[in-house]
Amino acid sequence: MALLDVRNLSIDILTAQGKIRVIDKATLNIVDGSIHGLVGESGSGKSLIAKAILGVHNENWIVTADRMFLGNIDLLKLSSKERRKVMGKEIAIIFQNPRSYLDPSKKIFDQMREVLPEGKSKIHFLNKIVSKSTHKQIIKELLHKVGVQNDQEVVRNYPHELSEGICQKVMIAMAIANNPRLLIADEPTTSMEAVTQAQIFRLLYKLNQLHNTTILLLSNNFGSISNLSDYISLIYCGQTVESGSYKQVLNSPMHPYTQAMIKTILNYDENLDHKSQLYTLPGSIPPANQLPIGCRLGPRCPKAQRTCVTNPTAVNYKGHVIRCHFPTLDEK
Structure with a gap:
């Protein structure tokens, strides 16, 4: 069963040079309880899709879609106020560069307390019901859930006093505080060392396995998330x-x-020659205002032909969806 069903999502941005289409009929079908990896080079539009789902886009955006459902909630029909109610409870996001999204003027404890549910004598926390008076205990448990052991020291600090990895773990703790159905992780390990990256990915995997949290994982590194998804x-x-x-x-x-x-x-496992050249796709991703006609990979594609000047349609091969004029079918 699909938790998030997005069909033919398009985003047009109004600029001084006119209207530019940055997302063109993108489709996502995320199965409930799964980890879904959304992979592409930087500038491909991954974060734009996430913002459109969350409804946090700018006023100069024109967002259209044939369908955008979270369970039985039609996200396209929600007002801004209704969308904010869905945020945090149904959908949460982990941003890249966590220090940019944590308030530099507040200590971690105060920021984490703000995301906890208010207004009820009893609140839900990770499928348990606890008293509101136990905020300190909840924050401690949240930090332990994400692998922060020295919680008393961390909550007394400001974001700039913590490492990038700890700040990201704090953001994950804040994101799961309301036990959301969908967690969007937007390149959560950007500019982190390998050990910290592995810790964050293990943490996301545990959240998925232990709490059945559905995760949309955005990344420009195919190798880092392929085995997780x-x-x-x-x-x-x-x-x-x-x-x-x-x-x-x-x-x-x-x-x-x-x-x-x-x-x-x-x-x-392969024997690579010393200083051998690693494989890269020739060329670079074009800017949004200079996109090629038809298939957008055409100028870089090794299989490009005249037909590629027309936009290919998506074809479904037993659940394997492909948008290409010349797909490699002989390997199926």
């Missing part, structure tokens, strides 16, 4: 180019962009 969607220049289960995408990639992303994953 149950389902994977790849996005390029605002278009979802391939989507399917982990086995479908990894074992039988059909789109040239997916095949290129898989080739960038380092295989340490």
Whole structure:
């Protein structure tokens, strides 16, 4: 059963040069209780899709979709006030660069206390009912849940006094305080060292397994999230180019962009020559106001032909969705 069903999402941004389409008919179908990876290079539009789902976009955005449901909630029909009620309780987000989103003028304890439910003598916390008077205990348990052991020291500090990894764990603790149904993690390990990255990914996996939290994991690193995800969607220049289960995408990639992303994953079992050149897809992702006509991967695609000047339509092969004129079907 799909928890989040987004079909043909388009985002147009009004600029001084006119209207620019940055997301073009993107589709996401996130199964309840799963981890869904949304992968693409920086600038592909992953964060724009997340903001459209959350409803935190700017006034110069024009967001349209055939369908945007969270369970049985039609997100497109919600007012701003109604959308804010959904935020935190039904959907929560973990931003990249956590220090940018934590209040630098408040200590961690005060910021965490603000996200706890108010107005009731009893509140729900991770499927348990506890008294409101136990905020300190709840915050302690939240921090322990995300792997912060020295909680008494952490809550007394300001964000700038903590490491990037601890700040990210604090943000995750704040995000799960209301036990949301959907947790969106927007590149949660950006600019972190490998050990801290592994800790954050293990934490997200435990949240999914122990509390059945559905996670939409956004990343530009295919290798770091591929083994964590149950389902994977790849996005390029605002278009979802391939989507399917982990086995479908990894074992039988059909789109040239997916095949290129898989080739960038380092295989340490192979004997690489000293200072050998790693694989990269030629070219770079174009800016939003200079997108090519038709298939947006066309100028970089090794399989591009004349037909690619027309926009390909998405085709479903037994749950494996592909948007390409020349998919690799012989490997299916």
